[in-house]
Amino acid sequence: xxxxxxxxxxxxxxxxxxxxxxxxxxxxxxxxxxxxxxxxxxxxxxxxxxxxxxxxxxxxxxxxxxxxxxxxxxxxxxxxxxxxxxxxxxxxxxxxxxxxxxxxxxxxxxxxxxxxxxxxxxxxxxxxxxxxxxxxxxxxxxxxxxxxxxxxxxxxxxxxxxxxxxxxxxxxxxxxxxxxxxxxxxxxxxxxxxxxxxxxxxxxxxxxxxxxxxxxxxxxxxxxxxxxxxxx
Amino acid sequence: xxxxxxxxxxxxxxxxxxxxxxxxxxxxxxxxxxxxxxxxxxxxxxxxxxxxxxxxxxxxxxxxxxxxxxxxxxxxxxxxxxxxxxxx
Numbered sequence: 205x206x207x208x209x210x211x212x213x214x215x216x217x218x219x220x221x222x223x224x225x226x227x228x229x230x231x232x233x234x235x236x237x238x239x240x241x242x243x244x245x246x247x248x249x250x251x252x253x254x255x256x257x258x259x260x261x262x263x264x265x266x267x268x269x270x271x272x273x274x275x276x277x278x279x280x281x282x283x284x285x286x287x288x289x290x291x292x293x294x295x296x297x298x299x300x301x302x303x304x305x306x307x308x309x310x311x312x313x314x315x316x317x318x319x320x321x322x323x324x325x326x327x328x329x330x331x332x333x334x335x336x337x338x339x340x341x342x343x344x345x346x347x348x349x350x351x352x353x354x355x356x357x358x359x360x361x362x363x364x365x366x367x368x369x370x371x372x373x374x375x376x377x378x379x380x381x382x383x384x385x386x387x388x389x390x391x392x393x394x395x396x397x398x399x400x401x402x403x404x405x406x407x408x409x410x411x412x413x414x415x416x417x418x419x420x421x422x423x424x425x426x427x428x429x430x431x432x433x434x435x436x
Numbered sequence: 437x438x439x440x441x442x443x444x445x446x447x448x449x450x451x452x453x454x455x456x457x458x459x460x461x462x463x464x465x466x467x468x469x470x471x472x473x474x475x476x477x478x479x480x481x482x483x484x485x486x487x488x489x490x491x492x493x494x495x496x497x498x499x500x501x502x503x504x505x506x507x508x509x510x511x512x513x514x515x516x517x518x519x520x521x522x523x524x
Contacts, residue, residue: 259477260458280475280482282482312448312478312483314449314450342479359480361483362447362481363486
């Protein structure tokens with residue numbers, strides 16, 4: 205039945221520009237709805253005001269060059285320090301990893317691989333930017349193997365098999381702002397963005413409104429998650 | 437007395453080890469079902485280890501920041517209350 209098909213799939217919600225603390229409060233509320241009331245899976249797309257967030261294991265030496273006007277929050281997610289700000293599209297995933305098709309078990313790593321795949325597909329299909337994952341690392345890179353450039357970061361948290369936190373895709377943020385931290389603990393990581401990659405390839409980048417970018421990205425994300433068994 | 441081992445969970449097929457990020461309890465602490473005992477990390481994913489029953493922490497066997505293999509011992513706890521009629 206087409207009506208039923210239309211209703212399936214992890215649903216997107218667009219929050220626009222939002223402070224880090226407001227986003228955390230709304231994300232936690234969504235987690236409770238999923239846990240206590242079985243609310244279906246969702247990805248919340250948003251843009252943050254400028255903020256540095258650090259995963260639990262971030263060494264203080266990764267944060268020593270932060271300007272005074274940049275707030276720092278500890279985030280209970282995986283990964284180390286990262287920067288969020290205007291021009292970056294963040295996606296917070298509240299998805300019950302147990303709700304998987306067939307006999308497949310909940311699996312955090314396959315979930316992270318699906319997120320990487322969704323972002324990569326979007327970048328190829330919409331922007332002709334070819335991407336790859338790197339063995340032993342989490343995130344999405346472009347460029348050559350000798351000089352990889354990171355275009356998206358991922359940091360997930362799981363409680364009772366329901367995810368929170370998610371990913372951040374650099375659309376056109378101020379890349380210089382990443383220089384005040386050691387992004388995700390890797391000092392050799394060069395950060396890049398969709399705009400920069402288009403310019404390097406000699407193409408003009410005409411930015412769409414962020415909610416349309418989110419809609420395009422979500423189609424790829426939904427398909428990549430569905431292929432791994434996360435259908436709703 | 438029934439002691440129970442808290443071990444490094446397997447969060448996915450590809451996981452062989454995890455990092456203990458921090459304890460939320462100390463030795464001697466009582467906890468309730470649903471309390472968070474520890475946080476672990478594997479491959480940029482955090483997971484909270486929740487108590488599955490009421491109990492008391494007897495021994496923490498792993499230090500924060502260290503890696504432990506899947507099923508490796510993290511802590512030993514005692515299930516409480518030990519009341520009622522023991523079987524046998």
